[in-house]
Amino acid sequence: MFAAPPEQSLEWSDSGVEGSYRFLKRLWNLVQGHVEQGVAAQVAPADLNDVQRDLRRKVHETIQKASDDIGRRYTFNTAIAAVMELTNALAKGADDTSAGGRSVLQEGLEAAVLILAPIAPHIAHTLWNALGHDEPVVDAAWPDHDPQALTRDSIELAVQVNGKLRGQIQVPADADKAACEAAALSEPNVKRFIEGKSLARVIVVPGRLVNLVVK
Numbered sequence: 001m002f003a004a005p006p007e008q009s010l011e012w013s014d015s016g017v018e019g020s021y022r023f024l025k026r027l028w029n030l031v032q033g034h035v036e037q038g039v040a041a042q043v044a045p046a047d048l049n050d051v052q053r054d055l056r057r058k059v060h061e062t063i064q065k066a067s068d069d070i071g072r073r074y075t076f077n078t079a080i081a082a083v084m085e086l087t088n089a090l091a092k093g094a095d096d097t098s099a100g101g102r103s104v105l106q107e108g109l110e111a112a113v114l115i116l117a118p119i120a121p122h123i124a125h126t127l128w129n130a131l132g133h134d135e136p137v138v139d140a141a142w143p144d145h146d147p148q149a150l151t152r153d154s155i156e157l158a159v160q161v162n163g164k165l166r167g168q169i170q171v172p173a174d175a176d177k178a179a180c181e182a183a184a185l186s187e188p189n190v191k192r193f194i195e196g197k198s199l200a201r202v203i204v205v206p207g208r209l210v211n212l213v214v215k
Contacts, residue, residue, distance in 0.1 A: 003016050027116075039132065053149075059107055110128075156169070
């Protein structure tokens with residue numbers, strides 16, 4: 001199910017099975033390590049720090065993507081890939097043993113298990129119970145993404161000079177063209193490539209990039 005969409009043929013690969021096993025084992029170990037630390041208290045999203053909010057955003061982006069992949073597109077392989085990415089992100093955040101960190105990890109692990117339940121039902125059943133739920137995972141509701149969790153305070157834009165990537169900038173999510181242009185012009189590496197040249201044009205693609213045309 002991971003190697004190809006269901007409508008395509010697939011050449012069997014033992015290494016592919018091994019890769020899926022390693023992924024499931026990693027998720028298993030992540031859940032067990034989390035559970036061994038005790039019950040995780042729920043922390044309100046407003047009380048999370050920036051790193052925790054970023055991880056929670058990844059959780060809900062995964063829920064949104066997997067819901068569309070499985071429910072509308074029937075592309076189980078891309079849904080599994082999204083859970084793999086989420087598992088990697090959760091593993092990196094597992095060192096945060098604060099109340100907020102453990103709350104986000106609990107939420108993320110629950111989402112991963114629920115998404116995998118139709119795909120790997122037996123391990124999902126066991127992990128769901130390990131995470132503190134008495135009911136079988138088959139009776140649990142599909143997770144809903146939180147639109148508020150998807151919002152960003154800031155975004156990263158690529159900065160190009162004459163079409164070539166020269167830097168990255170962080171700007172407020174609602175930054176206008178003038179603010180994006182100012183941030184791009186002040187980026188240290190970009191300054192090197194525009195020094196002594198005249199700025200002919202600034203192209204801002206909202207949410208993506210700023211291209212400085214110089215002569």
